Amino acid sequence: MGRLILNRLAASAFSLAFVVVTIFAITAALxxxxxxxxxxxxxxxxxxxxLRHAMGLDQPAWVRFGRWVWGMLHxxxxxxxxxxxxVAELVGPRLYNSLLLAxxxxxxxxxxxxxxxxxxxxxxxxxxxxxxxxxxxxxxxxPVFLIATVAxxxxxxxxxxxxxxxxxxxxxxxxQFIRVFLMPVVALAGATTAQMSRMIRACLIDVFSAxxxxxxxxxxxxxxxxxxxxxLPNAIGSVVNAIALSLSSLLGGVVVVETVFNYPGMAxxxxxxxxxxDVPVVQCCALIFxxxxxxxxxxxxxxxxxxxxxxxxx
Amino acid sequence: xxxxxxxxxxxVVGRRGDGGEVPIVRDVSLEARRGEVLALxxxxxxxxxxxxxxxxxxxxxxxxxxxxxxxxxGHRVDQMDAGELRSFRGRTISYVAQxxxxxxxxxxxxxxxxxxxxxxxxxxxRRDAERRAIELFRAMALPHPETIGARYPHQLSxxxxxxxxxxxxxxxxxxxxxxxxxxxxxxxxxxxxxLEAFRTVLVHRGITGIxxxxxxxVVAQVADRAVVLRHGAVCESGDTPEVLARPRTPYTRELxxxxxxxxxxxxxxxxxxxxxxxxxxxxxxxxxxxxGYGRVDANGLPAHRILDGIDLSVTRGRTLGIIGESGCGxxxxxxxxxGLQPPAAGTVRFRGExxxxxxxxxxxxxxxxxxxxxxxxxxxxxxxxxxxxxxxxVLRFFxxxxxxxxxxxxxxxxxxxxxxxxxxxxxxxxxxGGQKQRVNFARAxxxxxxxxxxxxxxxxxxxxxAAAILTLMSDLQETLGLSCIFITHDLHxxxxxxxxxxxxxxxxxxxxxxxxxxxRGAHHPYTRLLVSSVPExxxxxxxxxxxxxxxxxxxxxxxxxxxxxxxxxxxxxxxxGVCERVRPPVVATADGGRIACHLPPGDLPVLAPGNSxxxx
Numbered sequence: 001m002g003r004l005i006l007n008r009l010a011a012s013a014f015s016l017a018f019v020v021v022t023i024f025a026i027t028a029a030l031x032x033x034x035x036x037x038x039x040x041x042x043x044x045x046x047x048x049x050x051l052r053h054a055m056g057l058d059q060p061a062w063v064r065f066g067r068w069v070w071g072m073l074h075x076x077x078x079x080x081x082x083x084x085x086x087v088a089e090l091v092g093p094r095l096y097n098s099l100l101l102a103x104x105x106x107x108x109x110x111x112x113x114x115x116x117x118x119x120x121x122x123x124x125x126x127x128x129x130x131x132x133x134x135x136x137x138x139x140x141x142x143p144v145f146l147i148a149t150v151a152x153x154x155x156x157x158x159x160x161x162x163x164x165x166x167x168x169x170x171x172x173x174x175x176q177f178i179r180v181f182l183m184p185v186v187a188l189a190g191a192t193t194a195q196m197s198r199m200i201r202a203c204l205i206d207v208f209s210a211x212x213x214x215x216x217x218x219x220x221x222x223x224x225x226x227x228x229x230x231x232l233p234n235a236i237g238s239v240v241n242a243i244a245l246s247l248s249s250l251l252g253g254v255v256v257v258e259t260v261f262n263y264p265g266m267a268x269x270x271x272x273x274x275x276x277x278d279v280p281v282v283q284c285c286a287l288i289f290x291x292x293x294x295x296x297x298x299x300x301x302x303x304x305x306x307x308x309x310x311x312x313x314x
Numbered sequence: 315x316x317x318x319x320x321x322x323x324x325x326v327v328g329r330r331g332d333g334g335e336v337p338i339v340r341d342v343s344l345e346a347r348r349g350e351v352l353a354l355x356x357x358x359x360x361x362x363x364x365x366x367x368x369x370x371x372x373x374x375x376x377x378x379x380x381x382x383x384x385x386x387x388g389h390r391v392d393q394m395d396a397g398e399l400r401s402f403r404g405r406t407i408s409y410v411a412q413x414x415x416x417x418x419x420x421x422x423x424x425x426x427x428x429x430x431x432x433x434x435x436x437x438x439x440r441r442d443a444e445r446r447a448i449e450l451f452r453a454m455a456l457p458h459p460e461t462i463g464a465r466y467p468h469q470l471s472x473x474x475x476x477x478x479x480x481x482x483x484x485x486x487x488x489x490x491x492x493x494x495x496x497x498x499x500x501x502x503x504x505x506x507x508x509l510e511a512f513r514t515v516l517v518h519r520g521i522t523g524i525x526x527x528x529x530x531x532v533v534a535q536v537a538d539r540a541v542v543l544r545h546g547a548v549c550e551s552g553d554t555p556e557v558l559a560r561p562r563t564p565y566t567r568e569l570x571x572x573x574x575x576x577x578x579x580x581x582x583x584x585x586x587x588x589x590x591x592x593x594x595x596x597x598x599x600x601x602x603x604x605x606g607y608g609r610v611d612a613n614g615l616p617a618h619r620i621l622d623g624i625d626l627s628v629t630r631g632r633t634l635g636i637i638g639e640s641g642c643g644x645x646x647x648x649x650x651x652x653g654l655q656p657p658a659a660g661t662v663r664f665r666g667e668x669x670x671x672x673x674x675x676x677x678x679x680x681x682x683x684x685x686x687x688x689x690x691x692x693x694x695x696x697x698x699x700x701x702x703x704x705x706x707x708v709l710r711f712f713x714x715x716x717x718x719x720x721x722x723x724x725x726x727x728x729x730x731x732x733x734x735x736x737x738x739x740x741x742x743x744x745x746x747g748g749q750k751q752r753v754n755f756a757r758a759x760x761x762x763x764x765x766x767x768x769x770x771x772x773x774x775x776x777x778x779x780a781a782a783i784l785t786l787m788s789d790l791q792e793t794l795g796l797s798c799i800f801i802t803h804d805l806h807x808x809x810x811x812x813x814x815x816x817x818x819x820x821x822x823x824x825x826x827x828x829x830x831x832x833x834r835g836a837h838h839p840y841t842r843l844l845v846s847s848v849p850e851x852x853x854x855x856x857x858x859x860x861x862x863x864x865x866x867x868x869x870x871x872x873x874x875x876x877x878x879x880x881x882x883x884x885x886x887x888x889x890x891g892v893c894e895r896v897r898p899p900v901v902a903t904a905d906g907g908r909i910a911c912h913l914p915p916g917d918l919p920v921l922a923p924g925n926s927x928x929x930x
Contacts, residue, residue, distance in 0.1 A: 212419040215411055218370055219431045219482070220404030233421040307421075 004305050012298045019290040020072075021152060024065050027279050027286075033057055034081040034277045037039040055081060068283065080265060082276050087284045091269065095288060098265040102250035104185050109193040116193070117200030117239075122227055124205060132197075139194040148187040148260040155183055166261040184261050188254060192246050199242035200235075207235045237304030244300035248293040317385075318522040319352070324382035326364050326373060330892075338377060339364050339546040342597050346539070348389060348489075351516060351523035353537035353554065355530065355569070357732060357776035358747070361546035362526045363412075366492045369524060370407050371399045387489040394510040404431040407588045408483035414475035414494040418467035425463030428482040450481035453518075454511045472640075473504035483691065484515060491516070492524045497532060501639040502847040509535060509849075510860050529774060530573050531849035534558055535856040555853050572777035573851060574805070595665075596627040597797045598651060598684070598765050603660035603871055605643070605650050605821075616658050620646045622821040624660070633791060633798040635812030635829060637805065637844065643821040644801045645689075648767040651799065652686045664765070680711045683765035689770035691750035695742040701728075701753050702738040708760035715771060727756040732786060748779035752786070759790070765797045772807055784810045805832075805848045817841050820880030824898075827907030836918035838879045838909045845921060879912065887913060 035051040052058045071078050077087040103193075104242075116136075120129045129135035139147075162182045171177050204220075207213070208231060216230050232239075255267040270285035272278075326339035339361040346352040347521040364377065384391040387406050394402060397601040403409075408431065411417035418427055425447065432443035444463075451459035454477040467475060474843030476496055483491050493512065497505040513536055516523050525537050533540050533554060540558075541551040542565070550563045561567045603624040606616030621643045628634045636644045645741050649655040651662060662669045664683060670676050688694045695704060705724040709715040715723055725735055731752040742750055751771060758766055768787070772780035788811050791798055802808050808815060812829040817840060825838040832845065846859060877897035882888050887914050898910040911918060 211416045218409040
């Protein structure tokens with residue numbers, strides 16, 4: 001078991017190294033640089049060259065890569081080329097906001113999709129299962145910006161229960177928290193829940209075709225117990241993976257929602273920085289997204305392995 | 315007279331893909347008295363399991379009980395709602411599944427599962443349920459009854475799991491127990507112990523049993539009455555001895571006949587070889603083959619050996635039978651010969667030419683000569699390809715035949731395996747099990763091989779179909795002059811097609827002899843155990859075997875260390891201090907056999923002809 005975890009961690013470390021190189025290569029390959037952005041189109045060639053030299057942009061790629069990795073190893077992602085402020089200062093609050101939104105969404109969508117997935121499995125083939133399936137497929141198919149816009153229309157314009165823009169500084173009480181986060185969380189949790197509950201249902205139904213489920217039915221075991229006691233322990237590996245896959249998109253893939261609600265998260269920062277060719281910020285954001293994704297999938301794999309290894313050692 | 319089980323006019327239908335329904339069970343009526351064991355006998359698709367499950371008010375996905383009255387222990391099962399069914403199943407009637415290996419939940423301990431019915435039906439408090447489970451484990455003759463429940467299913471053998479499953483069925487002290495082919499997946503040697511354990515508890519507890527099986531010899535041992543089923547309808551029913559001894563319908567007669575396969579008429583008669591003036595020429599020779607896994611020692615030999623020092627050869631135009639229990643290495647032997655599992659040591663020679671251990675390093679010509687026919691045709695025939703495409707692919711690969719020539723050759727192959735030409739355009743899922751196995755055979759023959767490795771080719775087939783495949787194989791071998799290795803755990807099949815037999819145990823060949831001599835003369839103690847474990851259709855046979863074995867049982871059970879005999883732990887004639895330590899010498903017998911045993915030749919167990927239905 002310990003060895004298995006070590007192997008999995010080693011594989012993740014390898015992936016991380018690959019990701020670091022890829023991120024640097026892609027950002028280095030971006031056309032134009034921050035000197036062009038800062039000085040504008042009317043700048044003379046000498047002026048941009050001088051600025052490039054001052055920023056160290058004219059050094060060979062491997063030197064810049066070495067510097068960047070060295071900095072990252074010391075938790076120092078460098079300074080923003082646009083503002084001159086440390087990247088950590090820029091990213092820090094945004095990361096906090098994004099994590100808050102992701103956590104709120106996960107807190108809603110994981111229990112809801114677990115319950116829906118389990119209920120559909122127990123009632124598979126019935127009207128309930130078909131209605132839920134239809135709703136979920138519908139939710140997945142509707143683009144997030146549409147859900148977000150409809151949410152604004154309903155909650156903010158018609159009923160005035162929530163502000164149209166998410167002013168995160170206005171949160172001072174649980175009620176305010178709910179008011180501010182209501183719409184972004186609804187918009188994000190819709191698609192996530194739909195996807196997750198479909199995957200959980202598929203995992204469980206797969207387990208349900210096993211002969212030992214039939215055996216449990218013939219023993220006179222109650223349906224709820226069959227699902228929770230017999231099926232779920234065997235499906236944990238795939239269920240956890242389904243959850244991890246759905247959640248991993250919550251940190252980086254929420255640009256639309258952040259834009260609609262003017263929510264100050266990581267995704268918006270990254271998009272702005274790409275436009276400005278503020279390479280250190282882009283690199284830092286990209287790395288954080290990848291690390292989040294890697295840690296979630298690694299954790300899911302370890303949980304899955306632990307659930308199948310339980311008691312199996314001779 | 316009141317019946318414990320009474321079924322009147324039972325109909326079960328299955329949904330077709332287009333929404334229509336097809337009958338699976340048609341107008342079946344049967345009954346069983348209290349304490350009686352009723353056998354439901356039939357081939358796959360006869361509806362025997364469907365009927366047994368209907369007694370529990372259960373129909374598998376896509377099926378529906380569409381009519382009839384089912385009464386079990388005074389309850390009308392067909393009129394129960396879901397809640398009533400739940401408290402009925404596992405309490406009044408319980409179920410022992412065919413394959414205990416897959417019917418136990420892999421994530422839960424056996425104890426949790428065995429006592430679950432007692433807790434689910436509020437029969438016993440947990441403490442008492444645990445105590446009763448241990449009692450049942452003891453009654454089932456399971457090892458370590460106090461602690462075995464703490465283990466997980468994959469840690470136990472098939473025979474042990476099957477007995478644990480029976481304990482699970484009995485924990486609520488039900489009135490009726492349904493046994494669904496409970497010994498089909500077991501080795502014959504294990505089957506005896508399990509059958510005996512089942513029968514003892516049924517008799518002692520006065521439980522009514524429904525025993526689903528296709529094996530008439532098992533029926534003869536356990537059932538008071540038998541119902542023979544075909545295509546979902548009752549074909550014949552009556553007292554077991556009556557049905558077996560004097561079958562009234564042609565179908566039952568066919569079933570009984572399939573249990574008495576004719577012994578290969580040719581036989582390996584040394585006089586014939588002498589007369590033709592040719593010395594028997596070996597086609598395939600295996601010398602000192604070792605296959606295994608795990609840490610490799612200084613000599614390049616693996617720590618865990620699946621095959622250890624195998625010396626065998628197949629004579630041209632003959633069939634070598636390999637027999638042994640599951641896990642003895644029989645399939646590995648075929649895979650090593652075909653190059654699918656390279657040996658760690660030893661050589662594979664084909665007509666004097668040494669073959670590479672790995673099939674990828676063999677030339678196409680070398681590969682063409684040795685073909686394998688696998689046990690499960692479903693797994694080796696691509697379901698998306700037509701039979702014609704499957705055969706033509708082999709013809710193009712080995713013989714560069716294309717177009718009309720390939721088609722003609724493929725049709726000829728279908729003729730050879732006695733399949734209609736219409737099969738050419740069909741896909742494997744549209745064919746029956748027997749037809750698929752014939753296609754599988756034709757695929758091997760398409761290469762025009764010199765040696766065919768048949769790995770349990772009849773294990774997944776019904777007896778009547780299997781008998782036809784064996785006849786086909788025997789005929790083909792004669793007409794095409796093929797050499798074969800025939801791997802099986804079924805002594806009937808072995809005797810029907812083989813000339814020479816090798817008995818495999820724990821990766822060692824413990825005996826080689828002529829197939830004709832298998833039932834008589836001196837043999838290895840393990841061979842005797844195997845031969846005497848094959849159930850006979852004579853009622854009372856099980857009692858005799860059990861009585862013999864308990865009389866001969868030896869208390870001390872050593873295990874082989876190092877070079878010791880692989881049979882030592884089960885041998886009743888072992889020589890203490892020798893057999894568990896020293897590799898047994900190979901002794902030649904008078905009729906051309908070779909036996910690896912420490913016993914002096916005069917003391918080897920002798921099998922007398924005539925006391926077995928296999929000889930009849």
